[in-house]
Amino acid sequence: MKIVLLLLISVPIILYPQNEITIGYFNINSPDNIKKFANFLFCEKDYLRAIFEYQKYISIVDDDTSAFKIGLAYSRLGNFQKSAEWFKTIKENSKLRSYSNQEYYASLFRNKEYYLLKKIYKDEKPNELQKLYYLTYFFTNDSLPPIIKFIQSFADNDQESIENFYELKKNPAYKNELTAILLSVIIPGAGKIYLKEYGDGIIAFIATSLFGYLAYSNFNAKHNFRGWLFSGISAFFYGGSIYGSASATQIYNARIDFNFYSSLNSYLEEKNYFVPEYDFCK
Amino acid sequence: MNCMMKYFYKVIFINLLLCMYHFPQTDYEKWSKAEISYETTSINREREYSFKGNNAGEVVMRTFVNAYWFFISDVDGDNCPFQPSCSSFFKESVKMTNIFQGTLMFADRFTRDMNFFDRYEHYPRHISGRFYDPPEIYVLDEKNISFIPPPVVVKDE
Amino acid sequence: MKAWIKFYLFFILFLLETVKIFPQTNLIEQFELAKKLFKEEKYFDAVTEFKRLLFFDSSRQFTFTANEYIGQSYKMGGKFSESAIHFTLAEINAKNVEQLYHAKIEIIRVNILRRTTSRAIMLLDLLEADKRFIEKKNEIYYWRGWAYIFADQWDMASDAFSKINPEHELKKLADKVEQEKFSVTFAQISSYIIPGAGQIYTGHYLSGLLSLGWNILLGYISINSFVEERIFDGLMVTNFLWLRFYRGNIQNAVKFAEEKNRIISNSALRYLQSEYKGIKP
Numbered sequence: 199m200k201i202v203l204l205l206l207i208s209v210p211i212i213l214y215p216q217n218e219i220t221i222g223y224f225n226i227n228s229p230d231n232i233k234k235f236a237n238f239l240f241c242e243k244d245y246l247r248a249i250f251e252y253q254k255y256i257s258i259v260d261d262d263t264s265a266f267k268i269g270l271a272y273s274r275l276g277n278f279q280k281s282a283e284w285f286k287t288i289k290e291n292s293k294l295r296s297y298s299n300q301e302y303y304a305s306l307f308r309n310k311e312y313y314l315l316k317k318i319y320k321d322e323k324p325n326e327l328q329k330l331y332y333l334t335y336f337f338t339n340d341s342l343p344p345i346i347k348f349i350q351s352f353a354d355n356d357q358e359s360i361e362n363f364y365e366l367k368k369n370p371a372y373k374n375e376l377t378a379i380l381l382s383v384i385i386p387g388a389g390k391i392y393l394k395e396y397g398d399g400i401i402a403f404i405a406t407s408l409f410g411y412l413a414y415s416n417f418n419a420k421h422n423f424r425g426w427l428f429s430g431i432s433a434f435f436y437g438g439s440i441y442g443s444a445s446a447t448q449i450y451n452a453r454i455d456f457n458f459y460s461s462l463n464s465y466l467e468e469k470n471y472f473v474p475e476y477d478f479c480k
Numbered sequence: 481m482n483c484m485m486k487y488f489y490k491v492i493f494i495n496l497l498l499c500m501y502h503f504p505q506t507d508y509e510k511w512s513k514a515e516i517s518y519e520t521t522s523i524n525r526e527r528e529y530s531f532k533g534n535n536a537g538e539v540v541m542r543t544f545v546n547a548y549w550f551f552i553s554d555v556d557g558d559n560c561p562f563q564p565s566c567s568s569f570f571k572e573s574v575k576m577t578n579i580f581q582g583t584l585m586f587a588d589r590f591t592r593d594m595n596f597f598d599r600y601e602h603y604p605r606h607i608s609g610r611f612y613d614p615p616e617i618y619v620l621d622e623k624n625i626s627f628i629p630p631p632v633v634v635k636d637e
Numbered sequence: 638m639k640a641w642i643k644f645y646l647f648f649i650l651f652l653l654e655t656v657k658i659f660p661q662t663n664l665i666e667q668f669e670l671a672k673k674l675f676k677e678e679k680y681f682d683a684v685t686e687f688k689r690l691l692f693f694d695s696s697r698q699f700t701f702t703a704n705e706y707i708g709q710s711y712k713m714g715g716k717f718s719e720s721a722i723h724f725t726l727a728e729i730n731a732k733n734v735e736q737l738y739h740a741k742i743e744i745i746r747v748n749i750l751r752r753t754t755s756r757a758i759m760l761l762d763l764l765e766a767d768k769r770f771i772e773k774k775n776e777i778y779y780w781r782g783w784a785y786i787f788a789d790q791w792d793m794a795s796d797a798f799s800k801i802n803p804e805h806e807l808k809k810l811a812d813k814v815e816q817e818k819f820s821v822t823f824a825q826i827s828s829y830i831i832p833g834a835g836q837i838y839t840g841h842y843l844s845g846l847l848s849l850g851w852n853i854l855l856g857y858i859s860i861n862s863f864v865e866e867r868i869f870d871g872l873m874v875t876n877f878l879w880l881r882f883y884r885g886n887i888q889n890a891v892k893f894a895e896e897k898n899r900i901i902s903n904s905a906l907r908y909l910q911s912e913y914k915g916i917k918p
Contacts, residue, residue, distance in 0.1 A: 224663045226693055235692050246507055247685050275508050395602075397595040405591060438587025445588065445618040448625055452617075456627040506716040510681050514715030516750060518787070518906040520899060524892060555847045557885030 241479035245271040262292040278309035304471040329472045378443040389443025402439035537579030562613045563606040572615045604628040680710040700730040717751035746918040754788035791815045819894040828890040835890025848886040855879035
């Protein structure tokens with residue numbers, strides 16, 4: 199009798215601390231364990247593996263948080279098309295709905311779907327999309343809306359930066375190709391100097407004028423062959439200077455655009471595209 | 481001292497590795513078994529000697545360029561600080577456009593070659609150490625210009 | 638009284654062991670699954686399953702082995718830095734000297750493949766100095782030889798292999814490569830003395846003769862200008878033409894010698910990769 203009682207008392211006492219395990223069997227591939235492993239991979243930034251595990255979990259248990267994390271993982275991998283698809287699957291009544299909407303719009307933006315975002319904004323006018331809607335104007339060639347409307351969608355501490363970008367987009371410091379060409383026609387190398395390529399401009403001027411002078415002095419000395427030779431070389435440098443001014447204008451303007459977009463993109467990355475950040479790995 | 485150095489190396493190395501462990505960038509795409517080759521590759525310039533051309537101007541150009549390469553350029557060493565070299569630039573320019581525009585592009589390149597200053601601030605680098613200056617950006621077609629800022633190192637030809 | 642206490646204690650222990658056995662059995666199954674994926678060359682999936690094993694292995698029974706397999710998987714995928722990380726984790730978690738040694742050798746092999754051969758050699762030096770591995774000297778010399786092969790130092794590789802066995806197959810290969818190689822120094826110096834000589838030495842006869850021709854012609858023109866007291870002309874020809882071709886001749890001699898040597902090394906490396914039957918990095 200005592201033995202039986204003791205046995206009955208012992209069994210739960212021994213088994214109770216092993217709370218991870220149902221009596222006798224631990225299933226490494228149980229939905230709960232798949233989710234735990236997926237969370238671990240996500241926090242280790244092993245996003246692709248985390249995605250595969252979350253997908254396995256979602257096929258068994260319908261879970262919005264996991265779907266949201268798949269979207270986040272794709273976003274961090276740079277696959278914005280897939281991340282947008284996953285953010286869209288979050289249901290209306292989910293507590294993550296508002297966040298997933300913002301992430302969805304940010305994914306579309308990062309996937310360069312500016313016209314789609316404009317259409318969504320015009321049709322539905324969702325509040326969460328307002329900032330990104332105005333930002334799309336920086337990436338398209340449509341005429342900019344008035345600055346007041348533009349900057350009032352942003353918080354006070356962001357308005358100054360947005361206003362700077364607005365000014366740069368509206369009035370980029372481009373150089374004029376025709377001006378550069380004409381300057382080089384009049385004075386060889388002047389077009390390059392207009393484009394701030396001082397070294398190239400001076401060399402072009404020296405080369406053209408040196409060989410021009412040599413041509414002139416040889417013709418004067420009745421050395422016709424040398425005269426024509428140096429004329430040809432001078433014309434070569436002169437033509438190169440004019441052509442070079444035209445192409446350098448295009449490169450100069452491309453540099454202006456590049457600098458604008460790289461600083462704008464850095465700014466947006468820093469602000470996380472105006473989407474709140476959450477840390478699932480605290 | 482030897483023990484200290486060993487310990488020092490180990491600590492630094494482990495810290496670096498543990499940092500890298502948390503950023504498995506190689507697993508951003510599913511990968512499979514790789515073909516690993518023991519052989520090394522050359523970084524020297526490869527020259528393509530052919531007379532193929534789409535028009536008479538191109539054939540004339542190829543004749544001059546090949547003759548220049550054979551008699552002069554291959555013998556006087558690597559003197560061009562740019563990638564592609566000036567003669568290759570001329571060849572590519574004529575192929576992309578025509579002999580007249582190609583000659584003008586070459587004239588501009590030659591002028592820029594004579595300018596020893598500002599190269600580091602103006603041109604990106606190529607992996608071979610030379611300055612990267614492809615002919616595509618000089619054909620007067622804005623769509624062809626993909627601007628690369630100077631500190632960047634370009635790996636492909 | 639004593640009998641039932643003994644029985645009771647025995648029963649408690651039995652229960653504890655039984656409850657522990659089942660999770661371990663499940664981990665063993667997971668380990669076998671991961672190994673199966675590895676054998677089937679599905680390396681990405683194998684890494685996932687080994688990581689899963691590590692995550693659930695609270696008793697750290699599989700830490701060494703799983704990290705080793707992950708390291709091997711990354712190595713097969715050509716991801717050498719990732720591989721080195723996991724082999725280092727295996728090294729940290731080695732339970733005995735044999736496991737420690739094995740992990741260290743794997744790290745060295747990955748460094749060889751990654752061509753960070755100076756690091757491999759440094760690690761081999763540490764291994765050689767470690768008294769625990771005194772019986773493994775031959776294996777250490779073997780990997781030292783490989784490290785020198787990948788560092789393109791075939792003479793040092795030959796020395797390393799000869800310490801294992803003076804008639805070692807790889808020593809003979811290294812000696813053959815070293816013998817066939819051109820001397821870059823000789824090519825360079827001979828080009829300083831006679832322009833074009835270095836290029837002819839490396840088999841580029843036409844280029845060598847052209848170089849010689851240009852140097853003779855321009856040398857004659859330069860010296861003639863100085864002799865006729867046309868100093869400016871002489872300086873121009875010397876600086877912009879003669880020196881250019883002279884420098885080019887030396888540059889070509891070095892370049893051709895190095896290129897020929899690279900072809901010779903690559904031929905040996907190709908043999909090692911495809912036909913050599915011994916253990917490779």
